[in-house]
Amino acid sequence: MFTYRYPHPAVTADCVVFGLDEACPPTVPDPGSRRGSDTDARELTVLLIQRDLDPYAGAWALPGGFIRLDEDLDAAARRELEEETGVRDLYLEQLAAFGAPDRDPRERVITIAYLAIVNLFEHPVAAATDARNAGWFALDELPRLAFDHELILETALARLRSKHREEPIAFEFLPAKFTLRQVQSLYEAIQGERVDKRNFRKKLLATGVIIPLDEVEMDVAHRAAQLHRFDRERYEALRDEGYRWNA
Template structure:
């Protein structure tokens, strides 16, 4: 089967770091590899890019296969291409990261995995291949983006409280934020809709729910408002 051999002479794959937020921790979706190399170890979901497939399309496909989700936040981050990074041949990989609302995912075990699971980023210390490296690079990128663009909302349900939003920032940036200053800053940008609707069933004063409004964000940006946390 020369095809297999040729592919491995010079193949490229995509790997997708899928971030989710459960209200408490930043998580990534990992698969347990069912085959060698690295059989039985946790790895990032990914696949070989087929010859007639765009890179972005391949990343979308991997995401869809695993989560059923489409049209979610997905960005290319970096390409990893060390000669020896794959034990079976020369495979470079283009890393993407996506941000999803964790509640929307019904995990589907993919054919290439025994098991699929959300793991807290902070709890991961080894991964197959150079995937730990890849994850760290994507995590750094996420932090940068979070400060400069309104991407945090991608990790939340459509309706959220300001405290949930703040907690998300605190967890990802690994720093505490002042409640009043945070609210002042976010609300001052005029990019949220106040829904005049409240949390239910909580054993404390229920919080107002908000949603992110992309159109308001566009208008604000045009008027010179700079998103920055």
């Protein structure tokens, strides 16, 4: 038991984890090998877990849990995420604190919400299957969520959209070697608007930080596209000199 002279709230860290996952209903995995699946068969998804304890037992919720007293906030978010879903090695940034007095029926719980991005190209197995009761949901097929997690998710999505316009965050979703088409599809998935192919490519290449490689994609049923990489060092150097990403 822990006693204090003044009342203390509980504090949790919850994560809104975005990924670019195969486009299929999470409960009905597509049978067959699905080798060489293509970005256009992928869509923006969110990682949820199914609660097994009350309150909201059985409901879907954001992964997260209580912060330990000797643990940094970010560390708690990463730890809870790994414990509940097996997902590691991700991009993580603090989103906001949510603390409406009645958001948890048990006691006052303030949550520090995180926005995370997992690269399902680089870590596909762990992320897709590790946890028994975790699942990826497309944005238009979300179930009802426990607590105020719908509000948190909406906030995260709004932040993802604006961040994606203002920083080269797209490459957190994509493999190290990607096609320009993948960047564009992802742009369209996140922003929810279509853009012109020629103009989009022009703008991307004009940044000087998207480097064409002497390789093309493989296992596609049509002409293979050239692969590119993102030159992060170069980008960071430019950014520190005042350059601002905008695509």
